[in-house]
Every structure is written in C-alpha cells, then in structure tokens.
Amino acid sequence: MTLANTSSHRAQDLRLSVLVAQHLRKEFGSVVAVRDVSFTIDGGTTFGLIGPNGAGKTTTMRMLLGILTPDAGTVTWNGERIVGAMRRRFGYLPEERGLYGRMTARDQIRYFARLHGLGERDAAARTGEWIDRLRIGAFAERPCAELSKGNQQKVQVACAAVHAPELLVLDEPFSGLDPINAQMLLGVLSELRARGTTLVLSSHQMWQLEELCGAFCIVADGSNRVAGSLRELREQWPTRVVRVAPVSRAIRRVLESIDGARALDTLVGALQYEVPAATPFPEVLNRLVAVDAVTHFEVVEPSLHDIYLQTVEEYERAAS
Amino acid sequence: MLLRDLLIVYRAEFVRRLRSRPFLIGLLIGGLGLAGLARLPAFMNEHVGVEQGRIVLAGAPSLRARAAQLLSHDFVIAAQQESTTAPPLDRLDRLGAGRFLALSADGRGLKATMYSTDPASVDARRIARLLLPLNLQLGAHLAPATAQRLANFRVAIESAGSTQSVEQAQISRGVTFTLIFFLYLLVLLNSQLTMAGVIEEKTNRIAELLVSSVDPLALLYGKILAGASLGLMQMVVWMLCAIAAGMTSVPGNPTAATSATPFNLGGALAGAVTPSIGLAFVFFLLVGLLQFSTLFAGIGSLISRPEDLGSINAAMILPIISALIIAIAALDAPNAPVVVATGFIPLLAPFTMFARIATDQPPLWQILLSGAINALALVAIAVVAGRLYRVGMLLYGRPPTLRQVWTTLRTP
Structure with a gap:
C-alpha cells in the first residue's frame, strides 16, 4: 500500500469522526467563563469559534482538548469522552505563544513530536518534513530566542501539528504573521484539512475564517449566540441590503414602500436599504425598472463580519 | 503511558538544564568555590597567622634557653635578647614577629609578660600550659625532668558507646558537617532552579502548549526527577573538586584547623563514612531534594510574574535554613528532644535525622519511622503540588487567593 493510499484511507476515516460539545460550563471562583456552549463539528471540516474578547473562546477550546474539565456538560470525540490519553491525538496552538528560548527549533519540534507519542525516528523524520514545509531550514539549528517573531510562530505551528493530529485547535493562528506567512499558514491548514484533520479556529480576521471554515459558532458572554454554516447563518439572517443605482426620487419611493425597509448611508451613486430577507426581490426589481432606468440592482448577502457585529451588538444591547 | 511521558x-x-548556562556556571563556580573552601583553613593557617606565630624571647639566658625548648613546637623563635623592655613596633616588624615574650623569675616561680601587636589573638592559657614545666622547676625547685613529667598530666578522653577514637570522632564530626553543608547547598540550589524553570515555562507561555500535549503530572515529576538527578551529579562533581583540592582542615574540626599536619577529605571520607552513613546520606539527600523541589515547583506554578519570585523565595527557603541550623545543633546534641522530634518532621528530617545517624547511633525504629514518614510525606507533597501545578500553570494575572488555592487542593 502506498503512502498516498494510506493517508487517503486515514483521511476518510477521520471524516467520519465527530466532535460534540454539549452545554459546557466552566467557572473560576466567582467568574463564569463559559455559561452554556454547545456545537457539533464534523470530522475533516474547519470550524470557526468566534466572539469578542473575554467571551469564553479560550476556555471552551481548553475544554475541547481536555486541558480543563467542564463543571457541567460534556465533550466527546467519536462518542468517547475526552480523557488525558486522547489528548496526544490532538494538537493545540494557544493564543499566547511560547517556546524554550535556548532550545533549537529542530529540537523543539522533535520534543513535541515525542510528547505526542511519536517514536524517535518518526519524530525526527516528521520534524524534517515540517521544517522543509515551513521553509525554516536555515534557522532550524538556531535557538528559538534568536528567531524572528514570524519564524517562532512557524515553529509553534509545527509543534502543534507535527504528529498529524486528528483534531487541531488554533487560537488566533494568524496574529503577528505578515501577509506572505499568513498565506503560507492558510495553505498549511488547507493541506491538513485535506488529510482529514478537523480544525477548530478562533480569529478576529473574519475574511480568513470565511475562506477557511465550513461552520461557525459565535460566542458572547460564555454562551452560543448563533451556530451553523455560513449559508445557514445567512438563511437565518432576518434582513438583506439592497443596492440600487441611480439615486432618484422614484427609486427611493419604491424602496421605502417595502414593509420594514430602512435607509442606510448612500453609497457613491447608489441607494442602500436594509429590507426583510423575505422580500420578493424579483417583484421589487420589476417595480424599480417601471419607474426609472435602473443601472444597478444588487441584493447583498450578509458577510460573516456583518453577522458577527450584529449578533454581538444585539446581545450587548439586550444585556445592558 | 504516564511513565513513557x-x-x-x-x-x-535533563539535557536542557545540563546545557543551560546557570547550571554550568553553578557547577563550575560551586566546584571551584568548594575546592577553595577546602584550602581556606590551611591558607589561613599558613599566611594569616604567620606573624603571630613568630616570637621574640627576652630574659636571662637560662630562662630563654629552656623556654625556647618548650615553645619551639608551637612557635618560631624569631630572635632572643637579654633586655625585657618591649622593643618598638618597627623592630618587631623587621623581625617579622608579632609577639614579644618577656621572662623573669623570683623565688615563687616564673613571671611572663606577652606583648603582642594583636593582643586579642593571644591564647594566654596555651602559653601558660607550654611554660608550666619551667614554672614548676623554678617555683617548686624540681629537677627539669620531674617538672616536665608533672606538667604532662592529661585527662584521658574516650568515646562512650563508640569504637571510634577521639581523633576519628573529631574527623567524623567534621565530615558530617561537610555532608550536611553539601545537602543544604544541593537542596537550596536545585529547589530554586526547579521553581525558576516552572516560572520560566509559565511566563514564556510554553506551559499551555505543554499541558495540551502531555499529562501535567508527567511534566512536573519529569522535571523534578531531572533536577534531582542533576543535583546528585552536581554533588559528585563538587565532592571530587573538594577532594582533589585536598582539605587541610575540615570545618568544625578545631584540632585539624590548627594542626600543622595536613589531611585530605578523600581520606577523611573513607575513614568516617561507613556504608550505612553513605546510604543514609544518599537516601536523605534524595528525599530532601525531592520534597523541596516538588514543593517549590507547586508553589512556583502559582506565580505569574518573575518579580513575585523574590518574596515567595524568601519565605520558601526558611525551612531549609531552619533545617540546617537544627542539623548543626544535632552534631553536638544528637539526642536532644528538639533534635529527636525534628528528625521525624518532613522537610526538616532529611537534615536532622541524617545528622543524628552520622554522629550517633539512633535506635533503628526511629530511623525506619523517619524514613517511612518522610517517604509518605513526599507522596503527599507530590499530590498537593500536582494539583497546584495542574491548575496553576494555566493561571495568569493576579496571584491566586488562599481560598482559590484551597479550592484547587480539594479538587481531585
């Protein structure tokens, strides 16, 4: 059996895996870090866990990995509760990064490979592969403290993924990376996903999450606010934005006649209105064409960024 | 799996700490320092006391001749003169002498006056003892041989309940002191190194990556055992340095300190350290190292900022210093109630029970009970430190309150 076949079978097996978090709760003294978080992640997919600072994302990630034990609720991987021994099949890139300053990059990656259960030879071979993949061969024998921040981050990514984990949790993986290295990391994550690794990401870079993730969970104040694929989130979204050009009184009158319509700031040469998602858009277009010479008509789907902002703002309004 | 991790x-x-600069510097400086310490008493004896060891004798020729005979074993007679008037200081300096001894006699015996550039260093009793035969000869009108015989009266000293001679007992005491000093240095340095390592991992934020990869207990105990192994290695290196330097004196051994005959630590160790004392040393060294390192690591995991290390450290080393003080007291009174009691108390016992075993023969049941209590205490400390470490390594910001620490300890 070739290596390609083996990894292809492994990828298929991993795609059958599933991570289920149910009603997770974690308190630290009088502080409730996570109130009630639930979601399901299919194997081999990429999941975005997003939320404002202090929302409980890092604590949730630590519970997914078995680093912290939930006060209530459960986390299962393929139906089994996450226990200590299972953790070596997972990988984690924490938000706060750290390395042994005096240890060389190669030794560091190999050490983590060994900690994750690889034998001496395997660990050395995989370390070499990752050093090549991340193009840090020129610095591999240097102490990590002497590496640039970007290269240190690459070493940390390698430490987290060197053992080809079944589940890889990355907390703000793109922070501190320049665009070229961010692109390289995107490529690495895509490769891992192709090999069947389930990815859980937290980031404030919404465009990167939108590009990478198949499903999302927005957390605020320790609880799920919305969860699902971007398509599902959009379908649940109650409004759409309509952009119409040119700017004219006739067009404005038609748009304002829609039930629940709300005028937004005017773009250069176009009107923008927020309207209910259930609005019959073909009918609206017909009416617009009938009253003026329409040069542009666009129904804008909400981006992840829009959904995130609105979800968090709505929650904060309700909470205050 | 825990064992593999x-x-x-x-x-x-082990490799990381062995290659680390602080360890290598500590090993080198410690080795050189102990070698230097080993040579220090001899150096002091040879150089600092030179001037005070040279005497100018003054008085009638017959008195000077006999006194010179009696004093020559302990002092160098730099010059002799008839006049008993003390010479000016610059003349003493020219002769390289620090003392001027004026002798005269009347019908009642010898009269002696010592002038010294450093009067505090004059041991009047010793000089009187040395000159006693001359005093008896002059005061009691005895023949010189009779006077010498009477003056040689000595109280015999024998060790009760021990087969050691007095000299051997003195050497053993010195060796025991040296071993306790090694124990103290190793426990202190390694506990602090272990704590610094834990704090480093926490402050450089690698801790989170580590505990996501491996059981925190494997991490903690692996670190502590590596520290203990390095401690043992350090001890062997230091001891070899001290032996190689050749001790001309052993601290706490007054006879050797003033003796003109040098002896080395290697010989002293071979003579004084029986297999049972050696075994006790290794056992209590390991127990002490592990107890303190584990405790320091557990407490260190609660510290988030290196600047907090100083205040915690000061409080943490108090038990080590207390144990050292009690152990030194145990050299003189190995069966004093306080010493016996502290021989069972965890953290103190590695020092005091070892001191008792090395200087006396405590009952076997006391040794076994102390060993058992301390082994159990080590397990208890490991459990407590493990709980603190598991939570502490992920705790950042303000130091935890006592209530939080208590809650952590109660969480299985």
Whole structure:
C-alpha cells in the first residue's frame, strides 16, 4: 500500500469522526467563563469559534482538548469522552505563544513530536518534513530566542501539528504573521484539512475564517449566540441590503414602500436599504425598472463580519 | 503511558538544564568555590597567622634557653635578647614577629609578660600550659625532668558507646558537617532552579502548549526527577573538586584547623563514612531534594510574574535554613528532644535525622519511622503540588487567593 493510499484511507476515516460539545460550563471562583456552549463539528471540516474578547473562546477550546474539565456538560470525540490519553491525538496552538528560548527549533519540534507519542525516528523524520514545509531550514539549528517573531510562530505551528493530529485547535493562528506567512499558514491548514484533520479556529480576521471554515459558532458572554454554516447563518439572517443605482426620487419611493425597509448611508451613486430577507426581490426589481432606468440592482448577502457585529451588538444591547 | 511521558520529559529536561548556562556556571563556580573552601583553613593557617606565630624571647639566658625548648613546637623563635623592655613596633616588624615574650623569675616561680601587636589573638592559657614545666622547676625547685613529667598530666578522653577514637570522632564530626553543608547547598540550589524553570515555562507561555500535549503530572515529576538527578551529579562533581583540592582542615574540626599536619577529605571520607552513613546520606539527600523541589515547583506554578519570585523565595527557603541550623545543633546534641522530634518532621528530617545517624547511633525504629514518614510525606507533597501545578500553570494575572488555592487542593 502506498503512502498516498494510506493517508487517503486515514483521511476518510477521520471524516467520519465527530466532535460534540454539549452545554459546557466552566467557572473560576466567582467568574463564569463559559455559561452554556454547545456545537457539533464534523470530522475533516474547519470550524470557526468566534466572539469578542473575554467571551469564553479560550476556555471552551481548553475544554475541547481536555486541558480543563467542564463543571457541567460534556465533550466527546467519536462518542468517547475526552480523557488525558486522547489528548496526544490532538494538537493545540494557544493564543499566547511560547517556546524554550535556548532550545533549537529542530529540537523543539522533535520534543513535541515525542510528547505526542511519536517514536524517535518518526519524530525526527516528521520534524524534517515540517521544517522543509515551513521553509525554516536555515534557522532550524538556531535557538528559538534568536528567531524572528514570524519564524517562532512557524515553529509553534509545527509543534502543534507535527504528529498529524486528528483534531487541531488554533487560537488566533494568524496574529503577528505578515501577509506572505499568513498565506503560507492558510495553505498549511488547507493541506491538513485535506488529510482529514478537523480544525477548530478562533480569529478576529473574519475574511480568513470565511475562506477557511465550513461552520461557525459565535460566542458572547460564555454562551452560543448563533451556530451553523455560513449559508445557514445567512438563511437565518432576518434582513438583506439592497443596492440600487441611480439615486432618484422614484427609486427611493419604491424602496421605502417595502414593509420594514430602512435607509442606510448612500453609497457613491447608489441607494442602500436594509429590507426583510423575505422580500420578493424579483417583484421589487420589476417595480424599480417601471419607474426609472435602473443601472444597478444588487441584493447583498450578509458577510460573516456583518453577522458577527450584529449578533454581538444585539446581545450587548439586550444585556445592558 | 504516564511513565513513557515522564521519561521523555525527564530526558529533555535533563539535557536542557545540563546545557543551560546557570547550571554550568553553578557547577563550575560551586566546584571551584568548594575546592577553595577546602584550602581556606590551611591558607589561613599558613599566611594569616604567620606573624603571630613568630616570637621574640627576652630574659636571662637560662630562662630563654629552656623556654625556647618548650615553645619551639608551637612557635618560631624569631630572635632572643637579654633586655625585657618591649622593643618598638618597627623592630618587631623587621623581625617579622608579632609577639614579644618577656621572662623573669623570683623565688615563687616564673613571671611572663606577652606583648603582642594583636593582643586579642593571644591564647594566654596555651602559653601558660607550654611554660608550666619551667614554672614548676623554678617555683617548686624540681629537677627539669620531674617538672616536665608533672606538667604532662592529661585527662584521658574516650568515646562512650563508640569504637571510634577521639581523633576519628573529631574527623567524623567534621565530615558530617561537610555532608550536611553539601545537602543544604544541593537542596537550596536545585529547589530554586526547579521553581525558576516552572516560572520560566509559565511566563514564556510554553506551559499551555505543554499541558495540551502531555499529562501535567508527567511534566512536573519529569522535571523534578531531572533536577534531582542533576543535583546528585552536581554533588559528585563538587565532592571530587573538594577532594582533589585536598582539605587541610575540615570545618568544625578545631584540632585539624590548627594542626600543622595536613589531611585530605578523600581520606577523611573513607575513614568516617561507613556504608550505612553513605546510604543514609544518599537516601536523605534524595528525599530532601525531592520534597523541596516538588514543593517549590507547586508553589512556583502559582506565580505569574518573575518579580513575585523574590518574596515567595524568601519565605520558601526558611525551612531549609531552619533545617540546617537544627542539623548543626544535632552534631553536638544528637539526642536532644528538639533534635529527636525534628528528625521525624518532613522537610526538616532529611537534615536532622541524617545528622543524628552520622554522629550517633539512633535506635533503628526511629530511623525506619523517619524514613517511612518522610517517604509518605513526599507522596503527599507530590499530590498537593500536582494539583497546584495542574491548575496553576494555566493561571495568569493576579496571584491566586488562599481560598482559590484551597479550592484547587480539594479538587481531585
């Protein structure tokens, strides 16, 4: 059996895996870090866990990995509760990064490979592969403290993924990376996903999450606010934005006649209105064409960024 | 699996610390320092006391001749003169002498006056003892041989309940002191190194990556065992340095300190350290190292900022210093109630029980009970430190309150 076949079978097996978090709760003294978080992640997919600072994302990630034990609720991987021994099949890139300053990059990656259960030879071979993949061969024998921040981050990514984990949790993986290295990391994550690794990401870079993730969970104040694929989130979204050009009184009158319509700031040469998602858009277009010479008509789907902002703002309004 | 992880952590930690600059500098400076300390008493004896060891004798020729005979074993007679008037200081300096001894006699015996550039260093009793035969000869009108015989009266000293001679007992005492000093240095340095390592991992934020990869207990115990192994290695190196330097004196051994005959630590160790004392030393060294290192590591995991290390450290080393003080007291009174009691108390016992075993023969049941209590205490400290470490390594910001620490300890 070739290596390609083996990894292809492994990828298929991993795609059958599933991570289920149910009603997770974690308190630290009088502080409730996570109130009630639930979601399901299919194997081999990429999941975005997003939320404002202090929302409980890092604590949730630590519970997914078995680093912290939930006060209530459960986390299962393929139906089994996450226990200590299972953790070596997972990988984690924490938000706060750290390395042994005096240890060389190669030794560091190999050490983590060994900690994750690889034998001496395997660990050395995989370390070499990752050093090549991340193009840090020129610095591999240097102490990590002497590496640039970007290269240190690459070493940390390698430490987290060197053992080809079944589940890889990355907390703000793109922070501190320049665009070229961010692109390289995107490529690495895509490769891992192709090999069947389930990815859980937290980031404030919404465009990167939108590009990478198949499903999302927005957390605020320790609880799920919305969860699902971007398509599902959009379908649940109650409004759409309509952009119409040119700017004219006739067009404005038609748009304002829609039930629940709300005028937004005017773009250069176009009107923008927020309207209910259930609005019959073909009918609206017909009416617009009938009253003026329409040069542009666009129904804008909400981006992840829009959904995130609105979800968090709505929650904060309700909470205050 | 825990054992496998522990061995991986142990190996990595051992190599990492062995290659670290602080360890290598400590090993080198410690070795050189102990070698220097080993030579220090001899150096002091040879150089600092030179001037005070040279005497100018003054008085009638017959008195000077006999006194010179009696004093020549302990002092160098730099010059002799008839006049008993003390010479000016610059003349003493020219002769390289620090003392001027004026002798005269009347019908009642010898009269002696010592002038010294450093009067505090004059041991009047010793000089009187040395000149006693001359005093008896002059005061009691005895023949010189009779006077010498009477003056040689000595109280015999024998060790009760021990087969050691007095000289051997003195050497043993010195060697025991040296071993306790090694124990103190190793426990202090390694506990602090272990705590610094834990704090480093926490402050450089690698801790989170580590505990996501491996059981925190494997991480903690691997680190502690590596520290203990390095401590033993350090001790062997230091001891070899001290032996190689050749001790001309052993601290706490007054006879050797003033003796003109040098002896080396290697010989003293071979003579004084029986297999049972050696075994007790290794056992209590390991127990002490592990107890303190584990405790320091557990407490260190609660510290988030290196600047907090100083205040915690000061409080943490108090038990080590207390144990050292009690152990030194145990050299003189190994069966004093306080010493016997502290021989069972964890953290103190590695020092005091070892001191008792090395200087006396405590009952076997006391040794076994102390060993058992301390082994159990080590397990208890390991459990407590493990709980603190598991939570503490992920705790950042303000130091935890006592209530939080208590809650952590109660969480299985």
